[in-house]
Amino acid sequence: MSSNLRVGVLTISDTASQDPAADTSGPSLCRLVEAEPRYTVEVIACIPDDHKVIQKTVTAWCDELDLHLVLTTGGTGFGVRDCTPEAVLPLLDRQTPGISHLIFAKSIQITPFAALSRAVSGIRGQTLVLTFPGSPKAVKENFEAVAKMLPHAIDLARGGTGKKTHEKMQGGPRPSGATPAAVEEKMSRRLRKSPYPLIPMDQALSSVMDRVVPLPSIQKPVDGSLIGAVLDEDVVAVEAVPGYRASILDGYAVIDTDGPGQYPVTAVSIATASSDGSAATLLPGQIARITTGGALPDGATAVVMVEDTLLVKSSEDGTREETVEILAKVRKGEAIREIGSDIQVGQTVLKSGQVISAVGGEIGVLASIGVQKVLVRQHPVVGFLSTGNEVVNHDNGEALKMGQIRDSNRPTLIAATKAAGFDYLDLGIAPDRPEDLEAAIKDGLAKCDIVVTTGGVSMGEMDLLKPILEQKLGATIHFGRIMMKPGKPTTFATVPNPDGGQPKLIFALPGNPVSATVTFHLFVLPALRKLAGYEKYMWPSVQATVAHDVWLDERPEYQRAVVSVTPEGSIKVQSTDKNQMSSRMVNMLGANSLMVLPGRTAERDSISTGQKIECLLISNLG
Ligand SMILES: Nc1nc2c(c(=O)[nH]1)N[C@H]1C(S)=C(S)[C@@H](COP(=O)(O)OP(=O)(O)OC[C@H]3O[C@@H](n4cnc5c(N)ncnc54)[C@H](O)[C@@H]3O)O[C@H]1N2
Numbered sequence: 355m356s357s358n359l360r361v362g363v364l365t366i367s368d369t370a371s372q373d374p375a376a377d378t379s380g381p382s383l384c385r386l387v388e389a390e391p392r393y394t395v396e397v398i399a400c401i402p403d404d405h406k407v408i409q410k411t412v413t414a415w416c417d418e419l420d421l422h423l424v425l426t427t428g429g430t431g432f433g434v435r436d437c438t439p440e441a442v443l444p445l446l447d448r449q450t451p452g453i454s455h456l457i458f459a460k461s462i463q464i465t466p467f468a469a470l471s472r473a474v475s476g477i478r479g480q481t482l483v484l485t486f487p488g489s490p491k492a493v494k495e496n497f498e499a500v501a502k503m504l505p506h507a508i509d510l511a512r513g514g515t516g517k518k519t520h521e522k523m524q525g526g527p528r529p530s531g532a533t534p535a536a537v538e539e540k541m542s543r544r545l546r547k548s549p550y551p552l553i554p555m556d557q558a559l560s561s562v563m564d565r566v567v568p569l570p571s572i573q574k575p576v577d578g579s580l581i582g583a584v585l586d587e588d589v590v591a592v593e594a595v596p597g598y599r600a601s602i603l604d605g606y607a608v609i610d611t612d613g614p615g616q617y618p619v620t621a622v623s624i625a626t627a628s629s630d631g632s633a634a635t636l637l638p639g640q641i642a643r644i645t646t647g648g649a650l651p652d653g654a655t656a657v658v659m660v661e662d663t664l665l666v667k668s669s670e671d672g673t674r675e676e677t678v679e680i681l682a683k684v685r686k687g688e689a690i691r692e693i694g695s696d697i698q699v700g701q702t703v704l705k706s707g708q709v710i711s712a713v714g715g716e717i718g719v720l721a722s723i724g725v726q727k728v729l730v731r732q733h734p735v736v737g738f739l740s741t742g743n744e745v746v747n748h749d750n751g752e753a754l755k756m757g758q759i760r761d762s763n764r765p766t767l768i769a770a771t772k773a774a775g776f777d778y779l780d781l782g783i784a785p786d787r788p789e790d791l792e793a794a795i796k797d798g799l800a801k802c803d804i805v806v807t808t809g810g811v812s813m814g815e816m817d818l819l820k821p822i823l824e825q826k827l828g829a830t831i832h833f834g835r836i837m838m839k840p841g842k843p844t845t846f847a848t849v850p851n852p853d854g855g856q857p858k859l860i861f862a863l864p865g866n867p868v869s870a871t872v873t874f875h876l877f878v879l880p881a882l883r884k885l886a887g888y889e890k891y892m893w894p895s896v897q898a899t900v901a902h903d904v905w906l907d908e909r910p911e912y913q914r915a916v917v918s919v920t921p922e923g924s925i926k927v928q929s930t931d932k933n934q935m936s937s938r939m940v941n942m943l944g945a946n947s948l949m950v951l952p953g954r955t956a957e958r959d960s961i962s963t964g965q966k967i968e969c970l971l972i973s974n975l976g
């Protein structure tokens with residue numbers, strides 16, 4: 355008998371087939387199976403409670419893949435859609451009631467509800483097929499009930515004598531049991547295939563964004579701390595701008611109908627607060643000296659600039675102008691800013707949802723109408739934790755020891771966060787020790803809305819993040835792998851908020867520096883923007899002409915690139931570097947965009963020079 359028993363794990367559930375991240379039984383079953391070294395989970399799928407789809411899948415797995423063992427979870431109960439036994443039974447050449455009875459006997463000792471399972475089992479061709487109910491608890495109990503005899507049963511079903519298996523089975527119980535890999539036992543029981551389905555990018559993005567809701571709102575003073583904030587109220591002016599009739603020029607307030615001629619200067623209005631709150635009054639045949647921003651005397655209908663006048667007579671001491679000649683005719687209203695001509699009382703100057711920009715317009719307008727505080731969405735705080743025994747602070751001033759690397763992820767992601775205007779917390783570096791990782795993430799969760807870790811999410815024995823999130827932090831992992839390059843093991847989880855607020859978000863990004871940076875831009879920054887209330891939280895994109903042939907990877911790729919506008923006005927895009935390896939940070943140099951490359955197919959393996967491709971603009975155009 356082969357020492358490598360190839361297993362298929364099939365989740366049968368309408369809900370999970372729509373959102374594989376909601377599937378908990380399938381991944382549990384994978385972990386149970388792979389805890390035993392001689393099994394390899396070769397295929398995982400999540401399908402609806404559909405008679406035909408179940409039959410098609412199970413048939414293909416038995417006949418085409420010739421798996422040793424097919425385990426299904428779900429669809430065995432009394433629910434109206436539950437049809438796994440009805441779909442599977444006709445496929446079986448021989449039923450195996452003993453296995454079904456054993457499972458039932460064990461389960462019924464644990465709960466009387468086991469009586470509600472209609473699970474079946476049997477052999478199709480050379481493949482043993484077992485159907486389990488659809489809960490992680492039930493799959494554990496059911497699998498453990500038969501785990502010991504399965505290799506033997508498979509051996510026999512394949513035409514073996516069972517001798518070898520029998521001997522092995524006599525050697526005592528399996529060394530590490532058939533429970534899910536626990537954090538502490540990761541090394542000896544690590545899975546040989548990831549239990550997390552490889553989900554497409556669009557599904558991963560919506561899985562994140564559907565769970566991100568803007569943070570509550572707070573009142574904030576009108577100052578620089580507002581930059582980047584999103585208003586959560588319409589702002590209506592309660593003051594007019596200008597609040598009085600003001601001159602636009604330095605010159606003379608006149609009555610336009612008086613026309614050109616010589617006039618006595620009867621008043622002076624320089625731009626200052628009036629002591630009694632009133633303006634002077636101008637009578638026909640009089641003019642008033644006025645400065646830019648000065649309040650117009652009552653009765654004045656226009657302002658003549660000083661350059662269009664002549665001084666006729668001044669006081670003896672030269673401090674006052676007494677008579678001035680107006681040289682040209684002026685139109686009514688000329689060079690006057692009427693009350694409310696910029697902003698009227700009652701006018702909505704800013705709308706809810708508007709972002710307070712760093713350009714200054716919004717703060718300037720708010721300040722001009724005397725708004726003291728505005729209601730804005732709280733800005734999220736994101737914590738950054740680097741993980742890895744080999745990772746040291748980049749600025750520790752020490753020479754690297756063999757095997758050490760400088761932490762480039764934290765400085766990179768912190769700088770990008772600052773530039774985007776979000777608050778952050780530096781959570782430092784945690785070694786690959788369960789208790790350190792747990793403590794550091796807990797600390798981050800207590801202080802931040804989002805915790806971003808880098809490293810430790812792939813298949814190595816030191817990749818502890820996923821089990822720690824699930825087993826120690828009570829997090830729900832919504833996805834643990836994405837069909838993308840770079841960033842395949844990108845992991846997203848949520849944990850309940852102890853304060854009762856919305857769940858905290860955890861992004862466990864891959865350790866490779868480019869993977870961490872790219873996935874930060876693709877997932878974390880948009881999530882931060884959505885949390886902060888931005889309506890447009892995704893990156894803008896343009897269609898650009900590729901300046902050279904681009905080879906496609908089997909995974910859809912986000913290639914680092916420079917988008918620029920040619921002198922002729924067209925938009926072109928060029929890769930930053932031929933070598934786009936995800937450990938090679940130099941290929942991020944100068945990147946202002948990510949080319950969105952589709953996965954390679956039999957029909958298409960490259961994008962040729964001159965073809966157009968979508969590019970996400972993650973920085974200003976070059
Ligand atoms: N058997 C498999 N191995 C790997 C797979 C796989 O599917 N099967 N996926 C590969 C892919 S794709 C990626 S991406 C990486 C992800 O690795 P991890 O997230 O587990 O990260 P580590 O193993 O901890 O580190 C990977 C790499 O990055 C360096 N690193 C880590 N932290 C930092 C930091 N803060 N600054 C700079 N560099 C860092 C680390 O030293 C490693 O070289 O897994 C593949 N493996």
Ligand code: MOO
Nearest residue numbers: 840841842869936
């Ligand atoms: O997906 Mo990994 O991020 O290629 O290196």
Ligand SMILES: [Mg+2]
Nearest residue numbers: 810812814817
């Ligand atoms: Mg790793």
